[in-house]
Amino acid sequence: MGEPRPTGSSPVSPAAGLDAPPALACEDLYVGYGAHLVLKGISVEFRLGSWTAVVGPNGCGKSTLLRALAGLEPARSGTICLQGRALSSWPRRERARRVAWLAQASSLTDLTAAEVVGLGRFAHSGWLAHRQVEDEAAMYRAMMATGSLAWAHRRLSTLSGGERQRVHLARALAVEASVMLLDEPTTHLDPPHQEDVVRLLREQARGCGVSVISAIHDLSLALAADRIIVLGYRGLVGHGTVAEALAGDWLSAAFETAVHVIEHRGVHLWRPWLETGPSPQHPRSSP
Amino acid sequence: MRSIARCSLGFTGAAILAWSLGASAQALASPPAAAPEDGKIVVRDDLHHPIELAHAARRIVSLCPPLTETVCALGECARLVATDRYSDWPASIRALPKAGGLDDPQIEQIVSLHPDLVLISSAQRITDRLHDFGIESFALDTQTYGNISHVVTVVGAILGVPERAAALNRRIEDEVRAIGAQAMARRHGRPGPSVYYEVDGGPYAAGPESFIGELLTRLGARNIVERDLGPFPKLNPEYVVRQNPDVIFTSPADVPRLAERPGWDRIRAVREKRICSFPMEIHETIVHAGPRIAEGMRAMADCLARVSP
């Protein structure tokens, strides 16, 4: 490993990283499929020790952004830098140790939960699957943190959707990367488990100094993040702290409809507006 | 692809052979041709379709090599207007139009030639298609020793030359008998050699029931394959090693490879190089089971006389 990686036992203060290059950054990023450009000139930076939520309407490019940042989608133009060095110039395994990825749709597999989590250590242990003590320790921590240790030896195909999602999350955690990219990590989970996951992401960011970047559908959960990236159909609406996002009403701009956020004891919550008639804050011209 | 040629042994599956052997036994039982009255010819083919010809066929398409050979052996080569692409004897018919193969006859071409009759093997399924165009087809089995004389008789009737057919049949039978007698005489009462006749490297053998087996029997050779195994069984190679034949018949390509087969270098025929193989022209006279059968049998007899212990 090139440089010491913040682990669970040695939290890094966010201030330490301020002079250093950002954990992950992209500049003027263009990504598209065929003739269709999904991301048009996106520039964002992610620091260690902060949790960034990516929100926006369906099809606005949240997944594409995350995939591009993970190096899974080639950029048409623009640069992506991991720790100040172009993402594509990193050796594959080195990069895989620094960037963990959790896909949106988890595929079915006959492996056991422990085997899946063990694959998270692939970039460390390699082909022989000969696990060192630190690999086992990382797997153990990841499974403890996600509460999936109980079914370590069960096959993934026998688990419920929520249990499976937690195993996949544990697999991403087990990489012990400095950047975690998670596409909808709370899908398939019931509300208490969604809470657990969000708490875990925050803990990873604040406690372990990881740069956590996650697309999240649930706006109330997204508003609990340190920073927020709001994507709309026309591109990046805003990138900053949650307070900035609320002040600028980025969410309404991104979703192109009024999004109501209320504050309750210092916590921002999305309030679904189900009443008919004009909403109090954002009067509409027609019902 | 499997049905590339069901017409004669050289290229047909043992199972199909076994089946057609049964079919032809039935066919032999029924009289092939009714007596012609006022020039009309009424015959029944091996698929039991009766056909009626107002006069002897004048324009004939043959889609099976043994049938082509039979027509020519009866001296009526000139009546052929087309053959299948595999017929290559006698040389005079090679210039004729080729109306496709055994499984892919060119119906269009056949129709455009306006034949009176199309001769086919009973395994070829084109009777109905030809019938749609008003063309009579006549199916014959061509795969056993017994078939040979039957085919000659029926084709002779169709061509209106029954006397020539009878003479040809007599000649074939006489020659076959003479070659057999000669082979026996040459042996001076000693028992014949044990023989393994390989029709393909599968290894498929010619059993006593097959026409090759019949020829071997007439030559006084002892077939290592027992009768109940059927005409062309696929043998366990170990069986050949244990039977330890005195003489092996096989294709020229397989001759050098026999000794490479596991355990086969121990077989007497291989050890002492008592192996018979024939070039393609001779091979065809045997496996086509047509009027040239005596020629093929003579080649077998000559080789046996040369290599037998």
Next chain:
Amino acid sequence: MLELGTPDQGMLGRHRLLVWVLCCLAITLLLAFGSLIVGTSSIETSLGWLVRPDAESSVVLWQIRLPRTLGAWLAGALLGLAGGIAQGVFRNPLAEPYLLGTASGAALGVTISLIAVNASVGSFAWAAGLGVTGAACIGAAGATLLTISLSRGVLQTGSLLLSGVVVAFLLGAITQLLVLSRFEVWRSLQSFLFGSTAFLSWSSVELLGAVLCVSLVPAVLLARGLDALTLGEDTAQSLGLSLPRLRLALLGLVSLATAATVGQVGVVGFVGLIAPHIVRQTLSVNHRQLLIGAPLCGGALLQSADLASRWILRPSELPVGAVTACVGGSYLILLLWRRSRHG
């Protein structure tokens, strides 16, 4: 922490795998013994040979029956291995070793070599010199290369499968055309297409054994990549795998194993498809265990098919491919039937 200390399966699982492997080996040994005493001689004679060897028995037992059963086992093992890898690479339980066009390529190679031998055409003399085995190997390897280049590499499994089908049809058509013009090769080609274990010799055993060693070791080492692939291509890539290289290496192993097998025993169907299924049904496993289990299972399968092919019609034989097709087909039907009952 202790639970993770025993990787993957836990103590019970580990023992289960061991018991399973031992069972497979026991079955293999039984079948090998059966192969020694079953043949064209009566079983009493064969047993007598084992007790009191003579000249005939030493040839029949040690030059014919033993290499034949060992060769059948090795060929089946290679097919099982190739099937296990193919199903992992394509993430499709219906994938089989021949889907890259190997079988049709081998058939074309064999056809050309047979024509060359029969016709002794000067320009084809090299093909005749190769023999059936060499021609089948080269044909299979050529077909694989053609398939991979048609799909422009190994990035898209979908287009790989498609070009495999296209190549199979194309080469099949060329073979048909050749056979149409030279029908005398048809029968020999047919024996090849049905598969035949009849002429397996010690040299076949040596060759198949070497190929099994050469392909099994890297396959087991790469098995973790197949595990990662089950999580999805993106996830596998994010774990630090190079998918093109992994696929190329694994497909190389598939074609090596298939080409060697096809060269020795012809096209034996279903073993490569069924063996990994049997392993998964009896012992749900990760790919490393699958790639160890599938060869054991495939070996026993082809060994028993070989035994059946020479037992049923003694001293005649059934084509061994027909036996595997019967057994494999029935197994698939059973699998479907059971699935539909449970579902």
